[in-house]
Amino acid sequence: MTTGPTPPRKQIHLAAHFPGVNNTTVWADPRSGSQIDFDSFVHLARTAERGLFDFFFLAEGLRLREHKGRVHDLDVVGRPESITVLNALAAVTDRLGLAATVNATFNEPWELARRLASLDLLSGGRAAWNVVTSSDAFTGENFRRGGFLDRADRYTRAAEFVAAARALWDAAGAGQRSFAWSGDHFAIAGESTPPRSPQGRPVVIQAGDSDEGREFAASAADVIFTRHGTLEAGRAFYRDVKRRLPRHGRREEDLKLMPGVTVVLGDTAADAQERAAEIRRQQISPQNAIHALELVWGRDLSAYDPDGPLPDVDPDPDSALVQGRVRHADPFEAAARWRALSEEKGLSIRQTVIETTSRQSFIGTPSAVAAAMAEFVERDAADGFILVPHLTPGGLDGFVDTVVPLLQERGVFRTRYTGTTLREHLGLTGTGVERSAA
Amino acid sequence: MPAPAPLHLAAEIGGPPHDDPGRLLGLARTAEEGLLDFVTLADSFGGPGPDALGALARIAPETRRIGLVPTVTTTHTEPFHVQAGVATLDWVSRGRAGWRVDVSTSAAENRLVGRRELLGPEAAWAEAGEVAEVSRLLWDSWEDDAEIRDTPTGRFVDRDKLHYVDYRGTAFGVRGPSIVPRPPQGHPVTVVDASAAVSRDTAARHADVVLLRAGTAEETAARGTELRARAAALGRDPGTLRILATLVVDLGDGPAASAPGGGHFGGSPAGLADLIARWHAGGAVDGFHLVPLAPDTGLARLTAGTVAALRERGLFRDRYEDTTLRGHLRLARPANHFATTGGAS
Ligand SMILES: Cc1cc2nc3c(=O)[nH]c(=O)nc-3n(C[C@H](O)[C@H](O)[C@H](O)COP(=O)(O)O)c2cc1C
Numbered sequence: 001m002t003t004g005p006t007p008p009r010k011q012i013h014l015a016a017h018f019p020g021v022n023n024t025t026v027w028a029d030p031r032s033g034s035q036i037d038f039d040s041f042v043h044l045a046r047t048a049e050r051g052l053f054d055f056f057f058l059a060e061g062l063r064l065r066e067h068k069g070r071v072h073d074l075d076v077v078g079r080p081e082s083i084t085v086l087n088a089l090a091a092v093t094d095r096l097g098l099a100a101t102v103n104a105t106f107n108e109p110w111e112l113a114r115r116l117a118s119l120d121l122l123s124g125g126r127a128a129w130n131v132v133t134s135s136d137a138f139t140g141e142n143f144r145r146g147g148f149l150d151r152a153d154r155y156t157r158a159a160e161f162v163a164a165a166r167a168l169w170d171a172a173g174a175g176q177r178s179f180a181w182s183g184d185h186f187a188i189a190g191e192s193t194p195p196r197s198p199q200g201r202p203v204v205i206q207a208g209d210s211d212e213g214r215e216f217a218a219s220a221a222d223v224i225f226t227r228h229g230t231l232e233a234g235r236a237f238y239r240d241v242k243r244r245l246p247r248h249g250r251r252e253e254d255l256k257l258m259p260g261v262t263v264v265l266g267d268t269a270a271d272a273q274e275r276a277a278e279i280r281r282q283q284i285s286p287q288n289a290i291h292a293l294e295l296v297w298g299r300d301l302s303a304y305d306p307d308g309p310l311p312d313v314d315p316d317p318d319s320a321l322v323q324g325r326v327r328h329a330d331p332f333e334a335a336a337r338w339r340a341l342s343e344e345k346g347l348s349i350r351q352t353v354i355e356t357t358s359r360q361s362f363i364g365t366p367s368a369v370a371a372a373m374a375e376f377v378e379r380d381a382a383d384g385f386i387l388v389p390h391l392t393p394g395g396l397d398g399f400v401d402t403v404v405p406l407l408q409e410r411g412v413f414r415t416r417y418t419g420t421t422l423r424e425h426l427g428l429t430g431t432g433v434e435r436s437a438a
Numbered sequence: 439m440p441a442p443a444p445l446h447l448a449a450e451i452g453g454p455p456h457d458d459p460g461r462l463l464g465l466a467r468t469a470e471e472g473l474l475d476f477v478t479l480a481d482s483f484g485g486p487g488p489d490a491l492g493a494l495a496r497i498a499p500e501t502r503r504i505g506l507v508p509t510v511t512t513t514h515t516e517p518f519h520v521q522a523g524v525a526t527l528d529w530v531s532r533g534r535a536g537w538r539v540d541v542s543t544s545a546a547e548n549r550l551v552g553r554r555e556l557l558g559p560e561a562a563w564a565e566a567g568e569v570a571e572v573s574r575l576l577w578d579s580w581e582d583d584a585e586i587r588d589t590p591t592g593r594f595v596d597r598d599k600l601h602y603v604d605y606r607g608t609a610f611g612v613r614g615p616s617i618v619p620r621p622p623q624g625h626p627v628t629v630v631d632a633s634a635a636v637s638r639d640t641a642a643r644h645a646d647v648v649l650l651r652a653g654t655a656e657e658t659a660a661r662g663t664e665l666r667a668r669a670a671a672l673g674r675d676p677g678t679l680r681i682l683a684t685l686v687v688d689l690g691d692g693p694a695a696s697a698p699g700g701g702h703f704g705g706s707p708a709g710l711a712d713l714i715a716r717w718h719a720g721g722a723v724d725g726f727h728l729v730p731l732a733p734d735t736g737l738a739r740l741t742a743g744t745v746a747a748l749r750e751r752g753l754f755r756d757r758y759e760d761t762t763l764r765g766h767l768r769l770a771r772p773a774n775h776f777a778t779t780g781g782a783s
Contacts, residue, residue: 027587027594028587028589028592036529036618036619037529038499038529038530038532042499061617062518062617063613063617064600064615064617070597071595071597071600071615073593073594073595073596073597074592074593074594075594076594077594077595078580078584078585078595078617078618078619079617079618080522080525080526080529080530080618081519081522081523081525081526081617081618083492083523084491084492084495084523084526084527084530085495085526085529085530087492087493087495087496088495088496088498088499088530088531090459090496091459091496091497091498091499091500092499106516106518106519107516107519108514108551108553110484110550110551111483111514111515111550111551114485114488114489115489115492117488118487118488118489118492118493119492121457121488122459122488122492122493122496123496141611141612141613142518142612142613142614143516143518143610143612144516144517144609144610186552187552188549188550188551188552189549189550189552190484190546190549190550191546192484192485192486192550195457195486195487195488285592286592287591287592287593288592
């Protein structure tokens with residue numbers, strides 16, 4: 001042991017993703033509860049707060065996914081509207097940050113800035129906005145403006161949207177009554193501003209991985225929600241994004257990188273691996289395996305046996321079979337990869353899907369998981385994690401009871417909340433108002 | 439003699455400052471202790487404080503029975519977001535949500551969005567009606583038992599019980615289904631202020647609860663009769679409309695002037711109880727939407743004085759008999775449009 005003052009260790013940030021509306025939730029598990037009843041939200045939020053997490057996170061979908069022209073019926077679907085649920089959760093939690101995913105394409109800046117500032121006010125400074133941009137004609141069919149934005153335009157709109165929202169929050173923070181904004185996407189003005197945000201500005205999160213997405217995050221986000229879960233991919237992503245910050249006049253500590261990860265715990269390493277395999281089997285039911293295959297092939301493959309070999313037909317490059325979900329960029333390349341894997345390991349359709357769609361997980365005993373997470377953060381593969389449990393709403397109970405105390409023992413995670421706002425939890429200095437005024 | 443129709447009472451809890459959730463919660467709880475049907479929270483599109491829907495969602499978990507009715511404007515907000523937000527208030531309050539439909543017709547509100555032509559009141563109210571209509575369709579777009587969690591077939595939902603609404607309005611279209619499953623009340627309660635002539639058609643078509651600024655008892659009753667007749671002409675059962683007179687009340691200790699003039703009442707809590715009892719006995723209205731001039735003091739006087747006096751006379755409930763706002767209002771849970779039309783859309 002060293003003597004004298006030790007340098008402060010890099011602290012881990014933790015967030016809880018509410019598991020609803022996706023194929024990670026194992027809904028067939030008898031312990032799986034409702035993804036819509038408010039009690040489920042209360043349970044997971046209180047668990048996260050008990051674990052001193054930075055924030056509670058809700059994803060968003062604005063159209064039910066379709067498959068072969070019909071509503072996709074295999075995964076959890078149906079969810080409440082995020083900001084309204086988070087306002088209600090503000091009543092049953094004290095410190096936990098409350099993060100809503102809200103699309104920048106199908107909303108307008110003044111209105112959303114007000115709703116987020118309201119959440120911030122009503123929660124005492126705990127609001128965050130995860131800015132997503134997906135815009136396609138499919139989702140657009142539920143909206144006045146339709147699906148008119150192409151890929152390039154959606155980030156320019158999102159960036160201008162965030163800038164306009166910031167201008168509004170800053171004006172409110174500075175006690176200004178009137179404001180005006182004029183840009184390529186918005187020309188708005190008014191005599192009133194949204195309510196003053198206790199954090200100065202609600203926290204901004206970005207999720208999206210293209211070069212435009214990363215640049216947007218470097219310029220405007222406080223947190224990135226990433227999918228880069230392996231140590232090496234995480235380190236590369238971390239370097240890439242943090243290196244972009246100085247160009248925008250920002251410092252490394254101004255942007256936190258938080259990959260979405262799953263955690264499977266067991267009494268022994270083997271026990272945890274066995275559980276993880278069982279969860280994967282449940283997530284990829286025989287029906288889901290064929291569905292995943294159809295996403296790549298773009299063909300009706302319902303006649304194939306999920307326990308049999310991959311089809312020998314080629315993918316259909318122009319398939320319109322899938323809606324509301326990004327299809328593999330190059331289906332031929334993906335199919336070739338899947339075939340190679342299946343041949344090499346002698347895998348059936350279902351086994352291949354399980355292997356290729358596996359997400360980054362921390363699997364092991366609580367102490368092994370705590371050690372691995374600490375290493376990730378220490379080696380700059382991440383600043384923390386957004387935990388994506390596979391069970392609603394009890395999926396984080398075990399983590400909070402067993403792993404959190406071990407992280408605390410290591411000195412890499414807080415033992416109490418030291419601040420009241422989400423910005424303070426995240427160690428984001430300043431409210432942003434001072435910075436922009438400077 | 440037939441039992442008199444139940445009396446319905448609601449109160450407005452808005453007015454500055456409404457940015458303090460503790461204060462709003464206190465007011466809602468006072469109203470709940472008074473067993474009122476619901477509270478309203480006024481708002482506008484460019485409102486200065488927190489949005490009313492968010493503010494009532496914030497206090498929903500800390501109240502148990504009182505109905506929660508925020509003002510929601512339809513002119514600039516996407517209809518899909520409007521219905522999802524109101525349905526979600528119903529989920530988080532376990533069946534106590536309503537929404538008071540309003541429009542935004544000022545140039546100032548329009549400049550906050552900067553995207554549309556300024557809509558006149560007629561067009562804005564017609565559009566509000568379309569938003570109310572598509573909202574009901576979207577609330578029905580999930581049948582109540584659409585979620586099946588059928589392990590043998592691996593199906594989470596029965597997609598035959600999810601419906602496209604394919605709504606074409608004059609200024610918008612929505613494909614559907616909603617992302618929010620059908621809310622606990624089926625349809626959260628739609629409230630429309632029909633005091634102004636321009637909103638009357640929308641009220642007759644779409645409102646469960648109509649608010650009318652109180653004139654004299656006779657004027658108010660006549661207006662209510664006219665609205666019910668319009669609703670009937672549109673094919674609705676006029677008995678499913680609750681008509682409440684909106685009265686701004688000043689229960690200060692000033693001189694009693696107990697006749698309402700221009701929608702105002704000034705006088706004692708007991709005097710107000712007399713007035714309410716008289717109007718109700720005469721069948722003028724189903725109840726009152728009371729707007730205390732100073733809610734922080736006025737609402738407590740209202741419940742401790744006026745409501746208690748009405749209860750003593752046996753005119754108002756002495757406990758909540760139901761858990762939902764529809765239940766308090768004695769409005770049935772609506773049948774699902776798609777289930778009853780065999781899913782044709
Ligand atoms: C980790 C992660 C989570 C996301 N969550 C959502 C979501 O909840 N709702 C949504 O509409 N899009 C979501 N997205 C999609 C992104 O907002 C974005 O549209 C997509 O990644 C494509 O952007 P890109 O080209 O920059 O990758 C998510 C993306 C990532 C990487």
